[in-house]
Structures are given as structure tokens and as C-alpha cells.
Amino acid sequence: MMPLTHIYKFAAPAAFYPLAGRLIPWFWGLAALFGAIGLWLGLAVAPTDFQQGEGYRIIFVHVGASWMSMFIYLVMAFWAAIGLAFNTRLSGMMAAALAPTGALFAFISLWTGALWGKPMWGTWWVWDARLTSELILLFLYVGFIALTHAIDDPRRADRAGAVLALVGVVNIPIIYFSVKWWNTLHQGASVSLTRSPSMAAIMLWSMMLCALAMWMYTIAVSLIRVRGIILERERHTNWVKALLLELNP
Amino acid sequence: MYWNSLSDFLAMGGYGLYVWGSFGMTALVMLLEPWLALRRQRAIRLLLARQLLAAMQEEEKQKKSMGAEPEETA
Amino acid sequence: MLRVVTHVIGRDLRLALRRPADVCSVLFFFILVASLFPLGVGPETELLRRLAPGVIWVGALLATMLSLPRMFAEDFHDGALEQLALAPYPLGLVVLGKTLAHWLVSGLPLALVAPLLGLQFDLPPEALATLAFAVLIGTPALSGIGAIGAALTLGLRGGGVLLSLLVLPLYIPVLVFGAGAVDASIGGMNPAAHLFLLAALTIGGLAFAPWAAAAALRIALE
Numbered sequence: 001m002m003p004l005t006h007i008y009k010f011a012a013p014a015a016f017y018p019l020a021g022r023l024i025p026w027f028w029g030l031a032a033l034f035g036a037i038g039l040w041l042g043l044a045v046a047p048t049d050f051q052q053g054e055g056y057r058i059i060f061v062h063v064g065a066s067w068m069s070m071f072i073y074l075v076m077a078f079w080a081a082i083g084l085a086f087n088t089r090l091s092g093m094m095a096a097a098l099a100p101t102g103a104l105f106a107f108i109s110l111w112t113g114a115l116w117g118k119p120m121w122g123t124w125w126v127w128d129a130r131l132t133s134e135l136i137l138l139f140l141y142v143g144f145i146a147l148t149h150a151i152d153d154p155r156r157a158d159r160a161g162a163v164l165a166l167v168g169v170v171n172i173p174i175i176y177f178s179v180k181w182w183n184t185l186h187q188g189a190s191v192s193l194t195r196s197p198s199m200a201a202i203m204l205w206s207m208m209l210c211a212l213a214m215w216m217y218t219i220a221v222s223l224i225r226v227r228g229i230i231l232e233r234e235r236h237t238n239w240v241k242a243l244l245l246e247l248n249p
Numbered sequence: 250m251y252w253n254s255l256s257d258f259l260a261m262g263g264y265g266l267y268v269w270g271s272f273g274m275t276a277l278v279m280l281l282e283p284w285l286a287l288r289r290q291r292a293i294r295l296l297l298a299r300q301l302l303a304a305m306q307e308e309e310k311q312k313k314s315m316g317a318e319p320e321e322t323a
Numbered sequence: 324m325l326r327v328v329t330h331v332i333g334r335d336l337r338l339a340l341r342r343p344a345d346v347c348s349v350l351f352f353f354i355l356v357a358s359l360f361p362l363g364v365g366p367e368t369e370l371l372r373r374l375a376p377g378v379i380w381v382g383a384l385l386a387t388m389l390s391l392p393r394m395f396a397e398d399f400h401d402g403a404l405e406q407l408a409l410a411p412y413p414l415g416l417v418v419l420g421k422t423l424a425h426w427l428v429s430g431l432p433l434a435l436v437a438p439l440l441g442l443q444f445d446l447p448p449e450a451l452a453t454l455a456f457a458v459l460i461g462t463p464a465l466s467g468i469g470a471i472g473a474a475l476t477l478g479l480r481g482g483g484v485l486l487s488l489l490v491l492p493l494y495i496p497v498l499v500f501g502a503g504a505v506d507a508s509i510g511g512m513n514p515a516a517h518l519f520l521l522a523a524l525t526i527g528g529l530a531f532a533p534w535a536a537a538a539a540l541r542i543a544l545e
Contacts (some may be wrong), residue, residue, distance in 0.1 A: 054264045147488075150476075241301055
């Protein structure tokens with residue numbers, strides 16, 4: 001096991017910045033690898049679905065994006081809790097770096113859900129429990145981003161965002177339950193994109209690999225973003241000054 | 250391989266617009282976002298470096314003028 | 324402990340009563356929004372009766388939200404909030420008191436007026452009673468969740484719009500169960516299940532939200 005002091009060392013922005021820089025290419029590589037295999041399996045090898053025809057292939061991006069949009073919110077809440085509990089600077093930056101990616105995945109999930117709904121249900125949008133919850137999740141992301149951008153003091157922005165993320169994560173199950181309840185009362189759509197009746201192993205593999213590729217992508221892009229945030233916030237420290245002079249002599 | 254021809258593949262059994270609309274938007278977002286993030290990170294780095302250099306030059310100038318001042322007054 | 328809460332409630336009520344216009348304008352906003360809908364969709368009674376639960380509840384949500392910024396703003400500007408934060412009792416209790424005071428001047432009037440709006444929408448008598456009761460037990464949750472948003476946006480530019488972005492998504496469960504109760508009542512069903520869930524939201528909201536709001540206030544005061 002890694003000694004704890006080792007982890008603490010990388011919790012300092014000065015140590016994390018170069019580490020992130022070294023890790024980013026690896027995560028790009030993994031994302032490309034998983035994505036290529038997943039797409040090849042999903043688009044070229046997987047057979048057609050007997051009920052939904054070729055239209056079902058949208059799940060290979062839709063499911064991954066939906067998963068990531070929810071997962072990223074959980075990770076954000078995790079960093080928020082760490083930041084509030086241990087007062088670490090890096091955790092707030094991580095949450096801020098993750099939020100735009102989460103919002104974009106929520107958007108992709110809605111977009112692909114609409115494109116799937118048109119041929120299957122006959123309309124671009126149905127007030128189905130999953131799509132509605134995804135829309136509300138997008139609202140929660142937008143609220144988080146709007147709040148953290150409205151506060152000028154980065155410390156206060158981090159901490160206020162952390163409180164909001166934690167409140168949001170407690171509320172998400174309640175919101176989902178209420179939307180489901182509302183949906184069953186109003187007789188929503190019954191066909192589901194994710195619960196395909198004949199999910200062959202090959203489809204499942206492709207779905208998993210595409211989701212994994214999106215996961216690696218998320219890490220890579222949020223590391224890029226967090227590096228920018230670190231530079232901005234630590235601009236008055238000596239290590240950032242040394243780094244800047246080294247890069248632009 | 251599942252498909253017989255390229256046009257078969259692109260048609261997606263009549264669902265081409267929907268399938269490629271989904272994959273296309275996903276690809277667009279997943280290319281655009283890193284590009285923007287990277288550009289922003291570079292922009293921050295350049296801006297900060299320029300500010301730092303300007304501040305250092307300013308400091309040097311002040312040092313020089315401070316050194317020259319006593320002679321002038323003398 | 325309870326004395327802190329009642330003391331804050333009394334103080335906030337006295338302050339609010341000094342300015343009755345604030346309470347009235349929120350109330351009239353509620354009436355105005357609900358009256359706009361028939362003008363927008365037409366006066367068919369059948370249609371209006373279908374829309375009524377949702378329209379009146381959305382109106383209640385928006386009216387509550389409009390009155391939120393005042394919850395802490397005044398105390399923040401005259402420094403009273405800082406005093407309260409330094410006091411030896413938990414800030415969460417203070418926030419609970421302020422939440423309840425906010426409910427007394429915004430939620431309670433809404434519950435009293437809601438049946439009148441229901442009449443405009445031609446709701447049957449039992450649905451009117453359900454509506455009043457649902458608004459009565461649902462609005463404390465709105466005040467509680469709203470307190471978090473008000474504390475987070477305290478002293479920020481563009482706070483009002485930001486507040487709505489933060490708070491309205493969190494209001495959705497109250498809207499669903501509140502409108503659902505009235506809907507069930509109109510359809511001749513028993514609204515008890517909805518009302519129980521609404522009460523659960525209120526109890527949960529009043530138990531947890533003040534502490535989150537207190538944490539947000541401390542961040543804003545730093």
C-alpha cells in the first residue's frame with residue numbers, strides 16, 4: 001500500500017500540476033483505445049436488434065453519457081465533501097474542473113435520447129422519467145457552474161459550490177423518485193432505451209467499453225482544466241513564477 | 250463484419266439520421282471540449298507569463314532609477 | 324434551544340410587519356401569475372380545471388422564490404447576521420427560526436389565498452380543501468430549501484436570477500406531490516399518499532436544510 005504521506009504530497013497544487021501533466025497523455029491513450037474497440041464492436045460487429053432495428057445503436061453513446069453525467073455529479077460531491085471536511089485547496093478546483101464535463105454529458109444524453117425517441121416514440125421529447133431526471137440533472141449542473149462563476153473570491157466559490165453540490169446529491173434520489181411517481185401517475189412511455197429485451201453479450205461489451213472510454217476522456221479533460229485553474233489561483237506563488245519563466249524565457 | 254457495403258453502413262437500416270446524429274454530436278462535443286479546455290489553459294499560461302515578465306521589467310526599471318536618483322539630487 | 328428559535332421568529336415577524344407592503348406584493352404576484360393563465364389558454368372550464376393544480380403550484384413556487392432574497396439580506400447588510408453567527412447557540416437554529424418566520428409571512432398567506440384562486444379555476448370543494456392543505460404543509464419545505472439558496476447567493480451580483488437557478492430544480496418534488504394531491508382530489512381519489520409525501524418533504528426539509536443554510540451563511544460571512 002502507498003504510504004499516506006505520498007498521497008498528501010500530491011494534494012498540494014505544486015506537486016499535482018506536473019503529475020497531472022504527465023498523466024493526461026495516458027488517459028487520452030486509454031480513451032482512444034477503449035473508444036476504438038467499443039465503437040468497432042458496437043458499429044461493425046454487433047448484430048441488429050430484432051425490435052428496434054439499427055436505431056438501437058444509439059445506446060452505445062447514450063448509456064455511457066448518461067452514466068457519466070450521474071457519476072461525475074457524485075465525484076463532484078465527493079470532492080466537495082473532502083474540501084469542506086479537510087479544507088484542501090485542490091478538491092474545490094477538481095469539482096470546478098469536473099462540472100462543465102458533467103453538464104456536457106448530460107446534454108449528450110438528452111440529445112441522443114431525443115434522437116432515439118423520434119423514431120421509436122414518434123416525438124423528439126417525451127416526459128419519460130429518465131429523460132426528465134437527466135434534464136433536471138443538467139439544471140443542477142448549470143446552477144453549480146453559475147454559482148461558482150458568480151463568486152469572485154475563489155475560496156468562497158469553492159466552498160459555496162461544495163455546499164450546493166452536497167445539497168444536490170442528497171436531493172437527486174428524492175427528485176428521481178418524485179419524477180418516477182409523477183410519470184407512473186400520468187402514464188408515461190413504456191419502451192426504454194436502456195432496457196433492451198435482447199441485450200447480447202457483444203452489445204453489453206461495446207456499451208461498457210464506450211462508457212469506459214468516456215470515463216478516461218473525463219479524467220483527461222478535467223485534468224487539463226484543473227491545470228488551468230491551478231495556474232490562475234497560484235499565480236503569486238514562486239513555483240508558478242518559476243514554471244512560467246521556464247516555459248517562456 | 251456485419252455490414253455488406255459502406256452505403257449500408259451509413260444508412261443504418263433507415264435510422265442513419267438518428268444514429269449518426271447521435272454519434273456526430275457526441276464526437277463534436279468530445280473534440281470541441283478538450284480543444285477549448287486546452288486553448289484556455291494555454292491562454293492562461295501565456296497571459297500570466299506576460300504579466301510576470303512585465304512586472305519584472307517594471308521592477309528592474311525602478312531599481313535603476315532608484316540607483317540614478319542620488320546622483321541627480323547631488 | 325427552543326427559545327432561540329421563537330426569539331428569531333418574533334424578531335423577524337416584527338420586522339416584516341413594519342413593512343406589510345412586501346408581504347402583500349408577493350401575495351399579489353401569486354394571484355397575478357395564476358390569473359394570467361386563463362388569459363393565455365382560454366376560459367374553457369374543463370381545460371382550466373386540468374391546469375389548475377400545476378398552475379397554482381408553479382405560482383406558489385415562484386412567489387416563494389421571489390421573497391427569498393429578503394430572508395438574510397437585511398441582517399447581512401446591517402451586520403446583525405455576523406452577531407448571530409458569533410452567538411453561543413448553533414447558527415442552524417437561528418436559520419430554522421428565520422425559515423419559519425419566512426413561512427409565516429410568505430407560505431401561510433399563499434395557503435390562505437390558494438383556495439380563492441382555485442375558485443377561479445372552477446375546482447370542486449374537496450379539491451379546494453386539498454389545495455389549501457397541500458400548500459399549507461408544502462410551503463415550509465420551500466422556505467427551508469430556499470434558505471439554502473438565499474444563503475449561498477447572499478451579497479452576490481445578479482443574486483435573484485442565480486437564486487432561481489439554484490432553488491427551482493430542488494423545488495420539483497414539492498411541485499410533483501403538491502400538484503399530484505390536488506389532481507387526485509379532482510379525480511375523486513384519496514390524496515393522502517401525496518400529502519404524506521409532501522409532509523415528509525417538509526419535515527426532512529426543516530430538519531436538514533437549516534444546517535446546510537447555516538454552513539452556507541458562514542461561508543458568505545468569511
